[in-house]
Every structure is written in C-alpha cells, then in structure tokens.
Amino acid sequence: MNRFVRCLCRRDKRLPWFAILIALLAANGFAKQANAAPAPTSVATAADMLVQMDHISVQVLGRGSPVVLIPGLSSPRATWDGVVPELIKNHRVYLVQVNGFGGDDPRGNLQPGILDGVVADLHTLIESRKLGAVPVVGHSMGGLVTLMLARAHPEDVKKALIVDALPFIGTLFAPAATAESLKPQAEMMRAQMASLYGKPVPEQVGQMIARQNALKPASQEKVAGWSAKADMRVSGQAIYEDMTTDLRPELPKIAAPITVLVPWTEARGGEEKILGLYRAQYAGAPHATIRGVGDSGHFLMLDQPAAFERALMTFLN
Template identity: 60%
Template sequence: MTSHLKCRLAATAVTLMIVLHPVASDAQSVPAAAPKVEAGATQMPHISVQTIGRGTPVILVPGLSSPRAVWAGVVPTLAKSHRVYVVQVNGFGGDDPRANLSPGVLDGIVADLHTLIATSITGSKLGKPAIVGHSMGGLVALMLAKAHPEDVGKLMIVDSLPYIGEIFAPGATVAALEPQAKAMRAGMAAAYGKPANPAANAALAERMALKPASRTAVAGWAANADARVAAQAMYEDLTTDLRPAMASIAAPITLVYPWNAVGPTKPVADALYRKAYATAPRVTFVDIGDAAHFVMLDQPAAFQAALDAFLRD
C-alpha cells in the first residue's frame, strides 16, 4: 500500500493528515469568546440535532471535525420525502464542547443517538431509522448498530473502516497502535487556543478532497473545530476495533467508498473495502470515482444517486 493511500484512508476516521502529518494539528483557531448556539437545534450532551422535512426518518452523522454542513448538498432533496435529523458533534462547527471535553466522546454520541431514536425527545419515537455516517460518523453508526440493533433500520457507511489500524498494517491491533494514538492526542490537544495555520489546513484539505470548492470548505471546518474534542475523538477512533463485531451486525449496510487516478485506484480501493466488510452479513458496495474522502462534496450527483438508491431499497 502506498504512503499516499495510507494518508487518504487515514481520513476515514481521523481528519486525514492529523494522523500521519501532525503539523496539521496546529491548524486550530483561537477559541471564540462565546460559542454559538444554533437556532432550532435540539441540544444533547454530546451532539445537537436539527430536523427538517416530513416522512420516514433519516439520521445524518458527520465525521471528525466536520459540522452538519457537510450534508447541506443532500438535505433539501431528502427533506421532500423524509424527516431528516442532521447531527453535529459538540465542539465541531464552532459549537460548545459540552460533555465532549471528557473521555467517552464516541460512546457519548452513541448514547445520544439512542436517546434520540428510542425516546420522545423530538416529539415521537423514530422506530428503526436509516442512518448515514461519514468517516468517524460511519464508525459511530456501526457502534450504534452493535450496541442497539433495535435502533437501526439500515446503514449507509461513507468511507469508513471497522478498524482504522488496518491501514497501518494488516492485522494491526489496538494495543500496537495505542502508544502512537496517545502521542497524537497529546499533540492535537496542545494546539487548542493557538492561531490557525491556513497553510496546514489547506494541505490537509488537499488530501481529503479533489475539487477546489470542496477543499476550501474542508479547510474551514478543520480550523473551526475544537482541538481538544478532535484530539480525544481521534484517539477513540484509533482505539476502537469493530472487526470482531461485524458478523453480528444484522442491519443492511451500504458501503460507499471513493477512488481516483492518484490513489487509491479502483482495484486497490475495491480490495481494501471488500476485505474490511467481508464478515458483515448484508453489504452492498458502491464505489464512486474521481472523488476523495469527502465524496459528497467531490461528486454530489453520484453521491445523491447512491443515497436515493439506499433509501429506496
């Protein structure tokens, strides 16, 4: 596997080159004096949720350091026939970190999603909604399906792996990766309160997206994320291994993954993702070419078509 492929796939869980190029951890803005609170959002300890539309429920979960705006291109169409619940992790998008300043960020997100689905917090129980998760959000969606299978109708996982350690070495274990994960967490958290580094953010975004507009958006999101929350969430992502649980996840999975001419090429991407999800009982693989990690930004029409097919089936 080439170093470029490792870089691109690391973004699946951890805001790409923060993992392999720690210089990107300096690209954090000085914290705002008064964190914003979005109008119309239901606030929970680890996430906030905005709702729009009517119909069958769909929950959209963004990845590490990404705000809910990552889904802006698909929400208007979805809302015509679905009740859409758009998640934002506290500490990203300029939001107050709230409970995410303590360990247990990913488990906390799972708990909040369970509360959202299983109680009347939004006025009615959601039953078994479709859940769409990108990157770290994909890992969280798999964690929810493992912990609360009764909450999940079906899953769309967008460029995420059951265990990110596989990109470093086949068969890698959490124990082997944990020392590096701890060091990266410390380095990222130390960037909190320091001035943003636009050049580092731009370099990060260049590896995560192909289109100029996509890269501009990604760079801005990285700069606006709370470094402390990103550091802890990254550590938890790197030390969460769902490979043993994949065979028990009964919910249908649609796995969307990108490829491009620079890398990974289609044959390499096909092999990686099919191997990673080989033990899951019900998986549909959807590859989207000429795209990088933020496939919904690079190829919005193809991603919308994949999402429509996922919800229709």
Template identity: 55%
Template sequence: MIRHWPLRIAASALAPLLLFHPASSCANAIALPAETRLAHISVVKLGHGDPVVLIPGLSSPRAVWDGVAPGLARAHTVYLVQINGFAGDAPGANITPGLLAGIVADLDTYLAREQAGAVPVVGHSLGGLVALMTARAHPARVSRLMIVDSLPYIGLLFSPAATVPLVEPQAKTMRDAIAATYGKPADPAAAERTANGLASKPASRAAVKAYAMAADPRVTAEALYEDMTTDLRPDLPRIEVPITLVYPAPAAGPDRGETLYKRAYATAPHVVFVPIADSAHFVMLDQPAAFRAALDAFLAA
C-alpha cells in the first residue's frame, strides 16, 4: 500500500497509462436483471424503496458496488450505473469528446423516465466528478451526494496552483498515449501494478486488475482527458445539497489527505468528511464494512 496520500492518489490519476485493450469482461459477483442501455451509460435497477444512484469510477464496472448493492436493495431502489466501454462493454458514444456531459445527460434522462425525484447519488473517483456535475447541471435531480475519493479538480494532485490551461497539454499527451494502446495485447503485469497502487488488500487488487484488463482504453483515454480538464471548484458554492466526502486514510501517521480535501472543498456550503482507515483508492473493496457503515449513515441522514 502507498502510505503517503498524495502519492497514492497520484497513482490513481496516472494508473490509466497502464491500461490496455480489453481482454475479457468482468464477471459480476451477483446476478443482475436486464440493463437499460443509453448512449453513454447503462443502468441496472435493483430492489424497491427509496432510490439511490451508484456511479463507479474510471475503468471500473458496476460490480465495484457488489459489496453493498444487494443489502441496499432490501430497502432501496438501487440504480447501478456503468460507463459504456468499461467491463468489456461496447463504448457507444464514449470515444468522442463530450463523454462526461453525455453521462450527466443520460443519467438525467434515465431518472426522469423513472420519475425518481431528487435522489442521493454516490460516486467513486471519476464517478464522484460525474455526481458533482449532475448536482450542478440538474440540482432538482439530486438530494445529497456521497463523493468517494474524488476532487472537484484533479489537477490539484499535481500542484495547488494547477489550472486547466496549465494541465491540458499533459492531459492531451496522456489521452493520446492511452488511446494508442487500443488493439494491442493486454499486459497483465501492468494491470497488476496499477491495481497495487489503487487497492491495499489482495482480493481488492485482484478485482481492480480485472477491471483494468476489461476497460476499453479509448474510453479510459477520453474520460481521463475530460476529468483533467474539468474544474468544478468555481461551481462548488452553488452546489447546495449536502456532500459526504469519503476518503482513504493511513492506518497510522498524519493524514495528509484531509488537508488537501478540506482545501479543495472549502467553498462547498455543506460538507462532512469521513476518513476510512487502512484503505487505498478503492475504499469500498479494501474496507467493505467501514464503507457500508458510512453509506448507511449517509442514506439515513
């Protein structure tokens, strides 16, 4: 496990450089009903009751929520989102610019069809950015947000003074390098190195490696580029819904992540910070019990 938070989260940001052409799709650990497929996302609906939306992160399938989705479905209608092009899925419209805006629009369209009203939205990593973008674009659609290890601007990982114009050239280089791997043989060793930087437990690392092997690098490339060139910090004061910020914390020693996150979200009106000890970027895999407790508290608030 990478103990120093900036290095750990930087590994998360840079890890997509190690992702290659999908070798196989990720097998879900739970049986799922039929999905609804849109241009940028697909959605699986589970259970009955108060709704909640779960959005996975970069290169991740909806299976990342397998540890919490079945339990939630006993009392909730759970909407499991998956970005087209991950988990071995066809990329749909996600290999062209406008991926993030397309995801937000698709999610709004789907929830409108469901007549879901204002719903809690949970997003991990890139999914956290999507959740914030949804609250900004469609404030009546979101009742509250749980953001899991995600920043309103990923450029802060490189420098506190980062701006989109400063980061964009590097983002373009990374996008082009990742996309160029499409059609080339997958590299299991590279996927394993990626997983080791993003998860701390052996089972978590095995799952993340499988996710990496199944992601379409063209979608990963475009998603990462748009993530790196999207700065939501100016919009935070206008996101009035409560935000629960869940982030990984070291088992011992100073928590450097807390300072970075509190600075990044300083202008958001309503934020609660929830550290999950002894975990890495995939906190829901490394510490499933602690994450489920945080999620239950968020939904009960």
C-alpha cells in the first residue's frame, strides 16, 4: 500500500467511503476477469426492455410515473435490486448501467468523455421517450452524473436524490485541491487501473475494498463481486474524470431540489462531523437537503435497505 493510500486510511474517520474506494482501487489494482459475463439484475425477466446506447444501457421495468436510477463507480444496475420490486408497482423504472461496469461491452467508454457521454445519453433517452422532467437517483459517481444532468439539461430533472456523492471529491484528498491540481494524481490512477485490465483479481484486495465500502458481510460480498466484473479501463477513465470535475461553482444554477443521503458511523467521526462536510460542499445549491443514514457504509442501499427504501419512497412521493 503506497504512502498516499496510507495517508488516506489514517484520515478515514473524516472521509466518505467512496473516497477510500477510489484510492484503494488505484493503488492496489483491483482488476477484472477479461471475459467476465454481464451481470443482469436479479429482478429482470425476459419481457423487460433493454435500451442499448453508446455510453450506457438502460433496463426499463414497471408501469407508472418514470424514475431514473444511476449506479456508481464499477457498479452494475443490480445496485438497486433491493428497491426495484417496490418501485415497479407504481413507477416506470429506468435502470442505468455504464457500459463496461457490469462486465459488458464498454462500447464508447474506451475513450475520454465518459461522464459527458453518459449525460448526453441520458438526455437523449429522456427527450426521445418524452418523459419530461423526471426524478433522478444517483449513487456515488452516479450522483455526480445526476448533478451534471440537472445543470446541463434542467428540463430533464424534476428532483435529484444523491446517494453519498459530492460535487467535488478533490477536497477529500487535499483541502485546497482544485480540479487542475489533482490532474497528475488522477492520471496516475487512470494509468495504474488501465494497465491491470484482464489480470486475475487478488482476493485479499477485493475483500479490503469491500470492507471499506460496506459494513455487513453480505453487502461486502456483493460489492466485491461487482467490482471484480468492471472493466478497469473504463473505471480508470471514470475515476480520472470524477476527480477532475468540480461542480461547486455550478450548484447555484441548479434549480431542481436536491436531497443528499449521507452514510455515517461513530467510528468514522459521527453524524455531525460527516454531515458538516457535505453541507459545506453543497452550500451553493439553492434547494439542497442533507440527510444522514446511520450505521452504514458507502453502499447504504445494501447496509441499510429499509432506511434507504423509506428515504427513496419519501423522495418520490
């Protein structure tokens, strides 16, 4: 483990789980199996519609008012399996998966511009299907994409539920960081991860990453499995773009209401300290609400499924 990661781990009581994930992925080389099969969501049926686009694929389930769900870094659409059965009772659910994150064909994601490409595909989907302004839910990197969509296409986003994501993760690595100053570190991470494409997955590394991002053993097992299937070339470029994107100056221009769910534990610094960090980052958003979910890791939909489902349904209703 290099000095950069050791420093992060010493500071982890102040860091959200996803920041530690990024550092561990890059430093330890959590690689994928070269021929991993796609990981379809467990709630899918043969009758479900799958829309394939250049940067994303979208599974469409259920009937009713639309809602879009976007998973995070190296995560498949199965991230949302726990809430889909309830959602499809009254909603037309659009389950997004970034190409390459579920072991599928990366398509257009083997070149720069992944985040912008995902935003463009989402806008095309919403516009072509005449969905109007829809509620959008995004986890981690998917939360950043949700903010980007709300800024670039305000007519697409009725309201946003951001699950453990910040408009700029750079300050977690250095308080005075800028998108420009982080480029060398981001480039190093991208190169390290891309170079490990197709190599065997070190089991101990997968377990360590899972423990840093989820509290329950069952949650950790899922996180490790998802990460192992992700295309490291796509994950590396996505990390680079995430680290070098600072949306804080754009927050005042986002009119849609934003709800941010923040996982916390006493061991990581307690609710007030962790939520204070998020409040500071979202201070420029005119309609942002920060809410904590206790006793949870980064994948709070796995660690605290009942609390997450309640928060999601409250958000939608």
